[in-house]
Amino acid sequence: MESSTFQPHATQGHVLCCLCGCNIMPNPSNMCVNCIRTQVDITEGIQKQVIMLWCKECGRYLQPPKHWVAAQLESKELLTLCIKKVKGLNKVKLVDASFIWTEPHSKRIKIKLTIQAEVFNGTILQQSFVVEYVVENNMCPDCNRANANPNSWIACAQVRQHVFHKRTFLYLEQLILKYGADSNCIKVNDIHEGVDFFFKTRAHALKFIDFLQSVVPLSYRHDKQLVSHDTHNNTYNYKYTFSVEIAPICKDDLVCLPAKVSASLGNLGPIVLVTRVTSQITITDPHDLRSVSLDTQVYYRHPFASLASGRNLTSYIVLDVEPINRDGSNVAWGGNSQTGGQAGRFQLAEVQVQRESDLGNDTVFFARTHLGNVLKPGDVALGYDLATAQLVGLDYEAFVAKGGTTPDVILVRKSYEEKRRKRRERGDAARTWKLKQLEMDVDESKTRQIEKEEADRERFMQELEEDPEMRQRINIYRDEAVMAEKNLLGSKKVAQDDMSDDDSDAPEVPLEELLEDLQQLGLDEKGDDEEEDEDMNME
Secondary structure, eight states, X not given: OOOOOOOOOOOOOOEEOTTTOOEEOOOTTOOOHHHHHHHOOTTTTSOXXXXXXXXXXXXXXXETTTEEEEOOTTOHHHHHHHHHHOTXXXXXXXXXXXXXXXXXXXXXXXXXXXXEEEETTTEEEEEEEEEEEEEEEOOOHHHHHHHHOTTOOSXXXXXXXXXXXXXXXXXXXXXXXXXXXXXXXXXXXXXXSEEEEEESSHHHHHHHHHHHHTTSOEEEEEEEEEEEEETTTTEEEEEEEEEEEEOSOOTTOEEEOOXXXXXXXXXXXXXXXXXXXXXXXXXXXXXXXXEEEEOHHHHHHSOOOEEEOGGGEEEEEEXXXXXXXXXXXXXXXXXXXXXXXXXXXEEOEEEEEEEGGGTTSOOOEEEEESBTTTOOTTOEEEEEETTTOOOOOHHHHHHHHTTOOOOSEEEEXXXXXXXXXXXXXXXXXXXXXXXXXXXXXXXXXXXXXXXXXXXXXXXXXXXXXXXXXXXXXXXXXXXXXXXXXXXHTHHHHHHTTTTTGGXXXXXXXXXXXXBOOHHHHTOOHHHHHHHHHHHHXXX
């Protein structure tokens, strides 16, 4: 039988504290934690109260020597900035940092810091303490300069388009409002030839131009002007000007493609219609429904101008409509895309039309059109009268010189003017929707053509009613006042339903596409921010 070996149990020895005599675990200092804290203060030499400079105009804090940082209360950015401002932390090890809640209007920020340091022959002591930051108002140089001269600017983007209307700028206005591209603008000027946008920095102007490039085809160039120069530190102050020119091509324009462009697109056209303008230019041949989208780079490599625009449109009475395939064979109404006569939202058709001014004589035109899905006999369509028009253009003259021929009529869109006129006569023309507008300073140096501006805005709203794809790219809001008025007159409107059957197909914006106007309901966030600023300034 084997004898068991005695194995003693290891025990941890204890010693008495050299100051208070309490039983403690052995450590290099032979003192308990409480006695060490009474003998050594590891927070000595660390700031307990710090002054923070805060600009109430832009809400930024000063990060010495001259950098201003935007940070929200109790954010990690503000915590980092506060820790950097505490002097003496480089001598200890920072373990933890956290905010202590204070009243927002007290102008005080408190942070609890936990640090570690080595004392008494390698003993590690951990201690927590509170640092108080006093927030003082101090306007930053940018806000100071802006308040001294509110119209001071560093960069200006001059947006222009050389066409006879400003509907493109109305469309741009809605896109800018939807995506908040005007957040960095300090001033917007509406002038006769376009719109000027002013910014505090050159980077803000470049960011705005990048946004414009994503929504419309354009080209731009820039220049700078020396404002001041400091010879001691070799610094320069410039003002930057960006000249932005939007392509002079608009929806429903008639264009003649250059020979190289037409050949590269499979001999498209060259007489084509512009059916959509976004960051790309979409052109459609109404003779065979072929559509192509041109990038901005492709357009400016071989630019072309409009042969005719919206002010050259002529009214035609549709006498007969017959849908056809691209090869010219007849198809039945409601044919699908497999018949070859449809392409997207268009339907190829042969129409028989007559000018409204020729009613009573035998002058009739036959033409192909892409509007076979919306036209029917008796409708009024707007189109270009190429039989009597005097078209001018280098590309067009070269096309004719090579033996090219043009159709007598090219229809552009269906006209709903008669139906809208009947609605105005009944007093039912008010729209149940509205659009927001940018705050612009109007240039009074030149006489404003108010009637022309109102006509452009009315035509832009009609395009929104007729084009669902265009409505998807902007925000349209409910007009509560008009809707309430129409609800009060609902009974009278029921009595007139029989009279309004003939204009029931006039395009309208559906109610399900309308958004609630939060500012009108008093739910905008701007008011809450102003109330918080007032509370901060009560002290």
